[in-house]
Amino acid sequence: MTNDNWVPFNERPDWDDIEPVPQDDGPHPVVPISYTEHFREVMDYFRAILAKDERSLRALQLTAEVISLNSANYTVWHFRRLVLEALDYDLEEESIFLETIAEMNYKNYQFWQHRRWVAQKRASVAAPDELKYTEVVFNDDSKNYHAWSHRQWVLLNLGGWEGELEYCSKLLSQDIYNNSAWNQRYFVITKDPSRGGLQAMLESEVQYTLLAIRQAPSNESPWRYLRGLFKDDKLNLLTRNDVITVCLEQLAEEESSVHALNLLLDLMASGLVTGRGGEQCFRKPEGCKVISEGLNQGAASVTPQSHKRYVKGFYGRRCMNVD
Amino acid sequence: MTTFQLEKHVNYVKSLDKKSDFDSVVMEHLRMSGAYWGLTALDLMHSLNDMDGEEIAAWILKCQHDCGGFGGNIGHDPHILYTLSAVQILALFDKLSVVDADKIAKYISGLQREDGSFAGDEWGEIDTRFTYTAVSCLSLLKRLDSINVEKATDFLVRCRNFDGGFGCTPGAESHAGQIFCCVGALAILGALHHVDRDLLGWWLCERQVKAGGLNGRPEKLPDVCYSWWVLSSLIIIDRAHWISKEKLRDFILNCQDQDRGGISDAPDDAVDVFHTFFGVGGLSLLEYPGLKSIDPAYALPVDVIDRVFYGQKS
Numbered sequence: 001m002t003n004d005n006w007v008p009f010n011e012r013p014d015w016d017d018i019e020p021v022p023q024d025d026g027p028h029p030v031v032p033i034s035y036t037e038h039f040r041e042v043m044d045y046f047r048a049i050l051a052k053d054e055r056s057l058r059a060l061q062l063t064a065e066v067i068s069l070n071s072a073n074y075t076v077w078h079f080r081r082l083v084l085e086a087l088d089y090d091l092e093e094e095s096i097f098l099e100t101i102a103e104m105n106y107k108n109y110q111f112w113q114h115r116r117w118v119a120q121k122r123a124s125v126a127a128p129d130e131l132k133y134t135e136v137v138f139n140d141d142s143k144n145y146h147a148w149s150h151r152q153w154v155l156l157n158l159g160g161w162e163g164e165l166e167y168c169s170k171l172l173s174q175d176i177y178n179n180s181a182w183n184q185r186y187f188v189i190t191k192d193p194s195r196g197g198l199q200a201m202l203e204s205e206v207q208y209t210l211l212a213i214r215q216a217p218s219n220e221s222p223w224r225y226l227r228g229l230f231k232d233d234k235l236n237l238l239t240r241n242d243v244i245t246v247c248l249e250q251l252a253e254e255e256s257s258v259h260a261l262n263l264l265l266d267l268m269a270s271g272l273v274t275g276r277g278g279e280q281c282f283r284k285p286e287g288c289k290v291i292s293e294g295l296n297q298g299a300a301s302v303t304p305q306s307h308k309r310y311v312k313g314f315y316g317r318r319c320m321n322v323d
Numbered sequence: 324m325t326t327f328q329l330e331k332h333v334n335y336v337k338s339l340d341k342k343s344d345f346d347s348v349v350m351e352h353l354r355m356s357g358a359y360w361g362l363t364a365l366d367l368m369h370s371l372n373d374m375d376g377e378e379i380a381a382w383i384l385k386c387q388h389d390c391g392g393f394g395g396n397i398g399h400d401p402h403i404l405y406t407l408s409a410v411q412i413l414a415l416f417d418k419l420s421v422v423d424a425d426k427i428a429k430y431i432s433g434l435q436r437e438d439g440s441f442a443g444d445e446w447g448e449i450d451t452r453f454t455y456t457a458v459s460c461l462s463l464l465k466r467l468d469s470i471n472v473e474k475a476t477d478f479l480v481r482c483r484n485f486d487g488g489f490g491c492t493p494g495a496e497s498h499a500g501q502i503f504c505c506v507g508a509l510a511i512l513g514a515l516h517h518v519d520r521d522l523l524g525w526w527l528c529e530r531q532v533k534a535g536g537l538n539g540r541p542e543k544l545p546d547v548c549y550s551w552w553v554l555s556s557l558i559i560i561d562r563a564h565w566i567s568k569e570k571l572r573d574f575i576l577n578c579q580d581q582d583r584g585g586i587s588d589a590p591d592d593a594v595d596v597f598h599t600f601f602g603v604g605g606l607s608l609l610e611y612p613g614l615k616s617i618d619p620a621y622a623l624p625v626d627v628i629d630r631v632f633y634g635q636k637s
Contacts, residue, residue: 164598179541183496
């Protein structure tokens with residue numbers, strides 16, 4: 001982690017006014033730290049600058065060094081923002097800095113929070129850059145939780161909804177099992193203000209989803225998505241012959257198709273009378289086995305006594321200051 | 324069958340005292356959470372008495388700021404995550420009385436936003452992790468009345484997804500870690516009626532892969548930490564019998580370092596204190612012999628929780 005050209009701070013003339021501050025780990029640390037020399041020196045100078053609250057250009061450069069050594073250190077990111085504000089620093093420059101350290105930080109909370117802070121300050125001009133940036137991350141890791149969270153924040157706060165549904169379709173055409181893309185699809189059809197909400201999107205989405213189910217029946221994501229489309233209108237689902245047909249089709253093909261059984265059973269419990277072979281499915285040995293196992297499991301909760309308190313749910317009042 | 328190497332794990336956690344590798348360097352800023360993971364694992368393995376609670380409490384107090392919040396170490400900025408870890412460690416040692424509960428409550432309630440959500444610190448990152456942290460911490464301090472509980476609950480409900488799970492913000496993908504935070508917080512708030520137990524239970528039990536381990540989202544690899552996030556949630560909603568406990572137990576046991584102790588994320592990977600805690604915690608939830616029982620919502624031993632809320636000494 002040490003760069004060959006790295007000059008220790010105690011040999012840098014522009015830092016000779018600073019007295020480094022060592023880390024105080026307390027008397028008998030539980031998880032004590034032994035630091036490499038390079039790391040120790042950088043951190044000692046950082047603590048000194050922090051104690052002085054020096055919001056200068058050299059302090060900004062120092063924070064970049066600390067971040068390069070340990071980008072998960074949240075205090076250094078906080079301080080960097082204070083310095084950026086004090087210097088009224090060019091935020092496009094800051095975006096470029098973030099690009100240079102991006103790759104090693106795809107799963108780092110502080111990195112993403114800082115990125116959001118910069119984007120928020122740059123406001124709507126940042127939207128295309130930010131959306132494009134998350135796409136670069138998805139090329140590498142299409143389920144990166146931070147990047148999806150960032151993308152949703154950008155859409156809600158800075159805009160850029162126009163191509164979002166198509167983008168979801170593109171990702172799903174590359175990997176129909178990508179649950180993050182399914183979730184984003186639901187996000188778009190329910191939250192994009194120009195789309196008119198779930199009802200307006202229902203028909204085309206049902207068709208899209210049934211196609212996906214036929215393509216990969218064991219994929220749990222479209223099955224859940226399908227239920228999601230009827231989340232507030234389960235009775236409507238009972239009247240959907242196309243949905244019921246897909247369930248029966250899948251059961252004819254694979255008798256223990258858990259997703260099809262699950263949905264069909266749920267619909268029957270809600271009053272569905274198939275009359276078209278649905279009951280026969282459950283007379284087949286495989287179907288019966290899955291269902292009876294399910295029912296047995298339902299009857300045999302073995303939650304330990306000490307955990308039962310949540311099943312009953314009586315914590316509330318004890319957590320208040322009522323003594 | 325592989326057995327649980329209790330003694331080796333105890334020695335591993337204690338040996339973190341003398342470690343000097345890159346991992347310890349990057350842990351500096353979250354030492355408070357590292358201490359919580361290590362000490363809780365030790366307590367579950369009946370070995371907390373080997374640690375000096377007085378000195379640990381003194382160090383914790385040095386990490387507190389005037390605002391009431393705690394940093395991850397001495398000299399680090401306050402953050403809600405480390406504030407909870409500090410309170411949890413003090414609860415382990417029966418030393419909650421050394422802190423000013425009202426002062427901490429003031430810090431945490433100051434992080435609640437108009438929509439009921441919580442920020443992690445003054446910079447305003449919003450995440451249901453922080454709602455859990457606030458709710459757990461304040462309830463341990465018996466100061467839940469210092470926040471708007473109704474709005475906090477509303478925000479959690481807004482983060483509930485069409486698949487029954489929960490994400491970090493409204494509309495974000497369901498993720499087992501976030502589900503634990505939301506379900507745990509709702510359990511503590513006495514608001515589990517907002518959870519569709521069958522729908523969520525179905526999503527959670529699908530997280531068990533053929534090898535027995537649990538993943539955190541569809542099509543992801545299993546990891547020992549999800550033994551905690553998924554199983555604790557299943558227990559809270561009374562659906563733990565929907566997975567194979569035997570297979571999960573064997574998966575965790577196979578992630579042990581048989582020689583030097585400690586538990587890793589997956590078989591044959593390097594061990595760390597985070598996965599050691601979640602592995603031991605998972606086995607405790609599975610009622611593995613020789614371990615203390617752990618509370619699924621607070622992630623602290625049940626006897627500690629009983630002491631906090633009912634004044635029972637263990």
